[in-house]
Amino acid sequence: MPSIKELAKRKEKFVSGHRLCPGCGAGVVARLVMLAIDKPVVVGCATGCLEVSSTIFPYTSWDTPFIHSAFENVAATISGVESAYKALKKQGKIDKDIVFVAFGGDGGTYDIGLQSLSGAAERGHRMLYVCYNNQAYMNTGIQRSSATPKGASTTTSPAGKVIPGKIQFSKDIMSIMIAHRIPYVAQTIPGRWNDIVNKVEKAINTDGFSFINVLSPCRLGWPHKPELAMEITRLAVDTCFWPLYEVIDGKYKLNYKPKEKKPITEWLKIQARFAHLLKPGNEHIVEEIQKEIDRRWEDLLRKCETS
Amino acid sequence: MPSAKVAKTGNEIFAEAMRQINPDVVAAYPITPATEIVQIFSQFVADGLVKTEYIAVESEHSAMSACIGASAAGARTMTGTSAQGLALMWEMLYIAAGLRLPIIMAVVNRALSAPINIHCDHSDTMGARDSGWIQIYSENVQEAYDNMIQAVRIAEHPEVKLPVMVTTDGFILSHCLEVVEILDDADVQRFVGEPPKRHTLLDFENPITIGALDLQDYYFEHRRQVAEAMNNCGRIIEQIASEYANLTGRKYEFFERYRLDDAEYAIVLIGSTAGTAKEVVDRLRVGGKKVGLLKIRVFRPFDYLKIREILKNIRVIGVMDRADGLNSFCGPLYTEICTALYESDNRPVLANFIYGLGGREVKESDIEQVFDELFKIDREGKKVNTKYIGVRE
Known part of the structure; x- marks a missing residue:
């Protein structure tokens, strides 16, 4: 694993000039992922914030080959690229070792892209799939996805007089990907550069399909103060809302255990999408959220212990 | 030119043409009445008769998406489908053409649901007529073979760079045996040749961004180029038909x-x-x-x-x-x-x-x-x- 100094000296493959918002997590995620890959790499991107903000013709922020085709199919698109590589390598037309990375937002991963993701994982293409998860359809204007947490107010699950934001808990994509029995699955945040870089390094050195779920703050959709973007991801970890862990060949490993587990209200109170939950009358929802976080955390600890 | 007479169905002849073309990548999904094409072809892969990487995708949408990725990476890429499968690919058909990718697709014409029906009509490909794909229809199994061999050259021609679909009538051609004349493998290989150079995703000396966001200031120009490619490809189609006629004695016009x-x-x-x-x-x-x-x-x-x-x-x-x-x-x-x-x-x-x-x-x-x-x-x-x-x- 490179030191931060070594990392800083590497040639950037995701370069400045993109038009992501100040305080957006996606740009930090893309930059860290690309810095962690010290090999020739082809990038695919699902339609979404990262893609529309980084490839406005005639400009591109990708100083490496890049393809976007549609929203729900980045895993299938990169399946094709990787298969072409295998075919051409077998024929001796290419000699390089090339890494393949697919980026998708939570909509393109949890929802509309789930089938294509599952297909590519099952077929075992050698690629890293990175979900930059900002927990809603931010690019189209903050609509709920199946990754949106319970209670969050979005434009299609607004907090109203009778419905207090999103009713359901988020889909457990990690378990879904782990159930595919792929060799590497991990969850991380951009707020801990060493954790994400380490995981990307492991993933690209895995012989097969790997999946990394990265919490990616959205200053417009959550919303939060832009300067708090990285801090907020660390708070997600310290409240056990977003545990840092990895599953290598089916074995669970917790990468970080908070010394003191912070209450979920710490995470909720700095984001306007949860503001209504902290008003009198909604205590039971916060309780339910805390209970579910505790249950998922205990479940994870058990899996890590018995693994 | 050496050739052979063989008795084949429309599906068998598509698979045979694909074996002779020997593409780098095939990504496909089964659907009646086109299933046999990919079934026979995957046997060729299993028996080591082709160099192809075969991607058994989980849907037609992913079939065309994978074809787009493979073709963008520089691979000679083929697939096959029919009716609902083509309908599920719809979004990607336009993208394949818009990105100017020379993908070749066998389409077995079948009615679109509802009501569900597996038999022939042309409503599937007629709906795709404005997608930017070249469309070549076949009267019989011989034409299906000849069209498919020519399609590779048409799609990949540097002045064309558009995807091509070659069709047969479902069951009427796909499942009916006909005696057809086919070329030697070596002649097909000579005819299709190595794919002409394109900008690809695997060229690290010249990294490119494919599928960028085009706004009001560029989209129109790029679509105009697709139209221009379609306007001009008639001459290339005729030129390739004439080369093919020299090889086979079978001359095709529009x-x-x-x-x-x-x-x-x-x-x-x-x-x-x-x-x-x-x-x-x-x-x-x-x-x-x-x-x-x-x-x-x-x-x-x-x-x-x-x-x-x-x-x-x-x-x-x-x-x-x-x-x-x-x-x-x-x-x-x-x-x-x-x-x-x-x-x-x-x-x-x-x-x-x-x-x-x-x-x-x-x-x-x-x-x-x-x-x-x-x-x-x-x-x-x-x-x-x-x-x-x-x-x-």
Whole structure:
């Protein structure tokens, strides 16, 4: 694993000039992922914030080959690229070792892209799939996805007089990907550069399909103060809302255990999408959220212990 | 040139052509009646007869998405599908063409749901007619083979760079055995050659961004280039057909003129019904009727100018559509023929006939009925609205 100094000296493959918002997590995620890959790499991107903000013709922020085709199919698109590589390598037309990375937002991963993701994982293409998860359809204007947490107010699950934001808990994509029995699955945040870089390094050195779920703050959709973007991801970890862990060949490993587990209200109170939950009358929802976080955390600890 | 006569079905011949072309990547999903193509081809892969990476995708949407990725990476890429499968690919069809990727697809024509039906009509590919794909339809299994071999050269030509679909009529051709002449593997390889150089995703000396966001300031120019490629590819299609004729003795044009030179009444149609129509034309000719047939082979691009020249002196033309336009007026081929003839000084009378939907059998008597209608229109001087042939009304 490179030191931060070594990392800083590497040639950037995701370069400045993109038009992501100040305080957006996606740009930090893309930059860290690309810095962690010290090999020739082809990038695919699902339609979404990262893609529309980084490839406005005639400009591109990708100083490496890049393809976007549609929203729900980045895993299938990169399946094709990787298969072409295998075919051409077998024929001796290419000699390089090339890494393949697919980026998708939570909509393109949890929802509309789930089938294509599952297909590519099952077929075992050698690629890293990175979900930059900002927990809603931010690019189209903050609509709920199946990754949106319970209670969050979005434009299609607004907090109203009778419905207090999103009713359901988020889909457990990690378990879904782990159930595919792929060799590497991990969850991380951009707020801990060493954790994400380490995981990307492991993933690209895995012989097969790997999946990394990265919490990616959205200053417009959550919303939060832009300067708090990285801090907020660390708070997600310290409240056990977003545990840092990895599953290598089916074995669970917790990468970080908070010394003191912070209450979920710490995470909720700095984001306007949860503001209504902290008003009198909604205590039971916060309780339910805390209970579910505790249950998922205990479940994870058990899996890590018995693994 | 060395060649062999073999008995093959339409699906078998597509698979055989694909084996001889030996593409780098095939990504496909099963669907009746096209399933056999990929089934036979995956056996070729399993037996090591081809160098192809075969991607057994989980849907047609992913099939076309994977083809797009593979082709963008520089691989010669093929697939096959039908009806609902083509419909599921819809979004990606436009993207394949817009990104100028020379993907080759075998499409076995089948009716679209609902109601669900697995038999032939042209509503699937007719719906894709404005997607930017070149479309070549086949009358018989021999044509399907010949079209497929030529398709590779057409798609990859540096002045074209558009995807091509080659079609057969579901079951009528896909599952019927026909004796066809095929080339030697080596001749096919020589004919298709190495794919011409393109910008690709695996070229790290010249990294490119494919599929960028085009806003108001560039989208129009890029779409205009797609239109220009379609406008200009006719010449390339003819040039490749002529090379193919030198190799095989089989010469193909955008269409086939059958006893049209002195014809006063003509039918225009697409696909396997041409065989039936030729029989009827021959019989009516014996009876002294000046009838003929124009079979459209290349539907995209559509050669409006030549078709105008060919048809302008016919008295009455029956355009037979194996797909309904559901536009309250006519089928898709009729629209094209009308457009072609509008600027002619001498405009023939046109009538539209919708036939054979969902695999409804087309008999010689149906074709005779169409000609009878044309004679009647001429006799009575009255034009008819779109007629449905062979349906209980």
